[in-house]
Amino acid sequence: MAIRFVLNGSPVEVEDAPAHVTLLQWLRSSGFHGAKEGCAEGECGACAVALWTSAPGESGSHYEPVNSCLLPLAALAGREVVTVEGVAPAPSELHPVQEAMVALGGSQCGYCTPGFVVSLFCEYYRAGREGFDPESISGNLCRCTGYRPIADAARGMPSPSPKDPRLVQLGRRAADPEPCRDTKARYLRPASLPEAWEMWEASPEARLIAGGTDLLVYANQRFERWPKLLSVEALQELQELSLTNEELVLGAAVPLSRIEHFLRRERAALGALEQLLPLFSSRLIRNRATLGGNLATASPIGDSAPALLALDARVELSSRAGSRMLPLRELFLGYRRAALAPGELIRAVRVPRPFPDFQRFYKVSKRLLDDISTVAAAFTLSLDEAGKVTRFGVGLGGIAATPLAAPALSELALGKEWNEHTLAALLQAASGLGTPQTDFRGSAPYRRAMLGQLLRKFYYESASRSEAAE
Numbered sequence: 099m100a101i102r103f104v105l106n107g108s109p110v111e112v113e114d115a116p117a118h119v120t121l122l123q124w125l126r127s128s129g130f131h132g133a134k135e136g137c138a139e140g141e142c143g144a145c146a147v148a149l150w151t152s153a154p155g156e157s158g159s160h161y162e163p164v165n166s167c168l169l170p171l172a173a174l175a176g177r178e179v180v181t182v183e184g185v186a187p188a189p190s191e192l193h194p195v196q197e198a199m200v201a202l203g204g205s206q207c208g209y210c211t212p213g214f215v216v217s218l219f220c221e222y223y224r225a226g227r228e229g230f231d232p233e234s235i236s237g238n239l240c241r242c243t244g245y246r247p248i249a250d251a252a253r254g255m256p257s258p259s260p261k262d263p264r265l266v267q268l269g270r271r272a273a274d275p276e277p278c279r280d281t282k283a284r285y286l287r288p289a290s291l292p293e294a295w296e297m298w299e300a301s302p303e304a305r306l307i308a309g310g311t312d313l314l315v316y317a318n319q320r321f322e323r324w325p326k327l328l329s330v331e332a333l334q335e336l337q338e339l340s341l342t343n344e345e346l347v348l349g350a351a352v353p354l355s356r357i358e359h360f361l362r363r364e365r366a367a368l369g370a371l372e373q374l375l376p377l378f379s380s381r382l383i384r385n386r387a388t389l390g391g392n393l394a395t396a397s398p399i400g401d402s403a404p405a406l407l408a409l410d411a412r413v414e415l416s417s418r419a420g421s422r423m424l425p426l427r428e429l430f431l432g433y434r435r436a437a438l439a440p441g442e443l444i445r446a447v448r449v450p451r452p453f454p455d456f457q458r459f460y461k462v463s464k465r466l467l468d469d470i471s472t473v474a475a476a477f478t479l480s481l482d483e484a485g486k487v488t489r490f491g492v493g494l495g496g497i498a499a500t501p502l503a504a505p506a507l508s509e510l511a512l513g514k515e516w517n518e519h520t521l522a523a524l525l526q527a528a529s530g531l532g533t534p535q536t537d538f539r540g541s542a543p544y545r546r547a548m549l550g551q552l553l554r555k556f557y558y559e560s561a562s563r564s565e566a567a568e
Contacts (some may be wrong), residue, residue: 099283103174106132106184115171117284117327118317121147122166125181132182132212133166135201136239138318140165140311140383141310142467143238146213148180148220150384152271154337154357159272161220162385165237166202167313169386170307170327172285175275184210185219187263190275193256195219198251206242210564213263214238214248222255231257236467266439275332281404287329291445295418297328297442304328306443308351309386309393311379312395319453335416336390341366346450349559350390352411354378368449369478370405377401377461380468390444393429396436396500399471402546403430403501405459408476411449417442430500454478456560460552462471462496464539471496472540473548477556479516487520498534498543521557 101112105483112124122145125133136142147165152159161180185193193202195218198542205211214235216217221227221234232405240248258265278287281300287296298304304326307313316322330336335532339360346366348357353525357376378401392402394414411426418441419549426447429437443497456479463469490511492504514520534545 099278099280100415101172101175102216103176104178106180111568115284117170117172117324117370118185118314118322119171119503120167120299120314120370121169121174121179121316123333124171125166125249130181130183134168134209134212136209136474137321138167139240139315140168140237143213143217143235143380144210146216146238146382147182147214147361148185150178150180150267152274153359154339156271160223160225160268161223161384163217163220163234163237165311165382167318168311168383170310170314172283172327173275173287173310173329173331174234175285178272180219184216185215193219193222193331195222195251196206196254198254199248200511201363202247202251202254204248204251206240206243210238210242213291215306216340218255221252222401223268225268227257233362233376237382250355250565265536280425284325285327287332289313289332289334291416292509294328294330294333294443295368295441295561299418301328304402306394308388308391309353310326310337311387312391318362324538330390330443338446339385343451348444348447348449350393351388353383354389355381355555358384367453368409370408370459370478373457373459374401374461374476377459377467389447391508392427393447394433394436394444395439396430396432398433398495398498398500399474400476400501401461401471401495404474404476404493404495406447406449407501408457408459408478408491410491411447411455412447413444414446415442419497423448427503427505433499453489454481456563458556458559459523460555461538462548462552470539473497473552475549475552475556476555479486479560480558481516485515485517487516494532494549496541497534497549498505499533501531504528507531516557516561518557520552524553524557528553536549 134144136144147166148161151162158362217235217238270522286297288297305324307327307329330351336349338347338349340347341364392400412423415422431437459476461471462473463471474495476493480489482488490508492507494502534542536542
């Protein structure tokens with residue numbers, strides 16, 4: 099089946115690409131050598147491209163930087179993408195972002211430069227931009243340590259001219275991902291759950307894919323191959339974002355960056371998630387990654403599970419037979435094993451209200467940002483007027499084969515005064531939790547010690563806040 103999309107303003111048609119072929123691989127084989135392969139796992143941003151896209155409810159559109167090394171070529175069907183070759187208004191001209199990079203010496207060896215240019219191109223056209231958002235280049239790695247002139251170029255970017263043709267384009271909505279319904283194709287993208295069940299039953303060998311930020315790493319680095327991929331990206335049933343008096347609903351296929359914007363706009367008072375998301379890799383990744391994908395991998399070090407476990411989240415699972423609710427703590431059966439029946443997928447994550455009064459998410463890793471956690475922990479707390487615990491939530495990652503909810507700690511704290519005696523009892527109980535292992539990120543004793551330190555940190559931060567409120 100032909101894949102049709104728009105590249106740098108020109109229509110493109112590609113015949114019958116294998117499911118594992120990424121946009122980056124196709125670009126470089128087709129003579130577009132600006133995007134580079136640095137890591138093949140989304141950590142360096144040398145392959146960044148800009149997707150023209152619209153969020154649900156957005157009247158216009160925006161440019162979104164993504165890693166082309168983790169984007170299936172077939173996922174571009176019906177969409178428009180801009181590479182570094184297409185940012186300039188004409189072949190003989192430079193874009194203002196490129197002019198700033200040249201004037202301020204933002205390019206050294208040049209390998210990373212195209213990715214930085216694309217990320218800054220998206221930042222240049224960000225609606226309401228005032229100043230420079232440093233996170234706009236958080237997923238771009240400069241191995242020459244030339245960040246200062248790059249940041250100077252970003253800070254010096256002018257505002258777009260009102261006559262800029264890109265602004266005209268951004269004034270209208272971008273096309274939604276085009277459904278791919280041909281069951282003979284290698285990449286299937288149904289538009290509804292009933293279509294998904296039909297395709298899945300006709301092609302049971304198909305592998306589910308959401309954003310692809312995890313799955314495509316296996317294709318790039320372990321050379322895994324799949325006869326077909328079944329994308330959930332266009333399933334509207336998995337795109338819900340809502341906040342009611344009863345719960346917060348996070349659709350399983352909603353990109354994490356959209357969840358960030360939603361929580362900020364709604365002022366949802368979900369500190370654990372708000373603290374988690376900036377630490378969840380880079381914005382390049384979060385523009386594609388989803389909660390459903392992160393949880394379905396059942397990784398013991400997946401970033402989202404600890405925060406959601408501490409918030410007592412549930413997952414809504416859907417299949418042809420219907421839907422069922424499952425406490426998140428029951429989703430994880432073992433290392434990389436989730437309690438998903440054949441033909442079943444995660445439809446949404448549901449966080450009950452009222453939310454806990456005090457929440458914290460902590461991530462211990464070699465690097466502060468864009469790194470795999472050694473230990474992750476989330477704690478939530480509510481107290482009554484007498485200072486006794488009415489709710490204590492725990493979510494842990496990196497200390498067992500699965501994420502842990504630690505209900506024994508929650509029960510131990512209930513009804514007790516939130517003081518150092520309670521802390522001591524919790525520390526004693528926590529010392530026997532999990533089955534931490536030793537690997538290159540940290541030893542088992544280190545992981546146990548770090549869990550205790552994070553629990554102490556939470557206690558003193560929450561106690562200080564309680565005292566300040568009195």
